[in-house]
Amino acid sequence: MSTTNQQILHYGRNLLQCRGYNGFSYRDISQKLGIKNAAVHHYYPQKEDLVATIFEGIRQQFAEDTARMSGSGCSAREQLQYFFDFMLKEFDEGRNICPIGSLIVDFEELPDKVKEQHLLLMDDVLAWFSEVLKTGLENGEFKFSDPVDTRAEAILETLLGARQLASIKGRGTLERSISLIRSDLGWKDRPSGKRTY
Amino acid sequence: MSTTNQQILHYGRNLLQCRGYNGFSYRDISQKLGIKNAAVHHYYPQKEDLVATIFEGIRQQFAEDTARMSGSGCSAREQLQYFFDFMLKEFDEGRNICPIGSLIVDFEELPDKVKEQHLLLMDDVLAWFSEVLKTGLENGEFKFSDPVDTRAEAILETLLGARQLASIKGRGTLERSISLIRSDLGWKDRPSGKRTY
């Protein structure tokens, strides 16, 4: 059993990742939880507080997961695969759109507090991609000729778009996209059986 | 000088491509044009009428442009480059986000009429990408090993994400992304001077 606060964060995150910042209201959350609108305000006086807290949680989770993997000596491919699996899991759990993608359309009108968290998460993810790609390139797990940072950015963009498209066209879109990202990194799927690493 | 109707469509499209379906109101348009809210309702009784009309215009423009290029015997690379240039031009004109990307976050709550236009545009673009890629692959302009449809989908996703990211991080993001798409099609930029075709 989880606390009201945890439930607010949970449903808030789901709503945010399905409908964006301006696409959900405190009413959506309070109705789902069977409490009153003002109860949500009790925990998060302003909407920006709620969304900033959601993003802090996401960033913390990301930091912990990547640190753990990095510490336990995972290969670059394993680390990148973790991210792909994480995306697929989130999608399967009904969070259609990635956190970064869910705020971009509303970005300009967003409170500064939220903008800041959004940019921090984006920087975190891009820096991690770059790091993993660099390692993988150096030890021969990946093969590509473009600058690492540019490739990192492109992966983020492709996943962002794929996740959004997948919210309309279904999971297969996201799966195909992941497969192509691997392909462009010189990390081929074998048509059947195990992967080549 | 353009008619009120044309101006409504123009600003409506800009607003749509910057803030998404739920991110702008008739008030934004009427204030910009110095008319009253209800005047916009005069031309487009419901918001869905306005947005569906905007999409019809975009689809028509796309159909005309692609037909013209196809008719005048452009190479696959030239045709694809047209699309990239079109994206950059739209971005430069202040339409931050591509039409497809601008509706995805709000997609589920969209009126059917708008959903339909959105899906039609997506199908148009994907079919055109597939056609161009197929031609280019057959005549050696492109080189890649994945299914054409999958590659077409990935290009759409990457551009969609790149355009969104570029709305925060600037034009360079979109340029880098286009460069990488070309690279992944086996269509290398030479570091300086003319392209290889």
Added chain:
DNA sequence: TTACCTACTTCCTTACTAGTAAGTAAGGAC
């Protein structure tokens, strides 16, 4: 001249939004 159309404006309704103020019920600390 009458009738009608187009392009609006004024005025309004209904619904929902974020957010606030004040009150209450339950539980622990002392």
Added chain:
DNA sequence: GTCCTTACTTACTAGTAAGGAAGTAGGTAA
């Protein structure tokens, strides 16, 4: 038993959204 905190509820404000009804001013056609 009283005090204080937590977790809410009730009741409200102010703003904005889409959208509808009715009226008007100007042009055009018969």
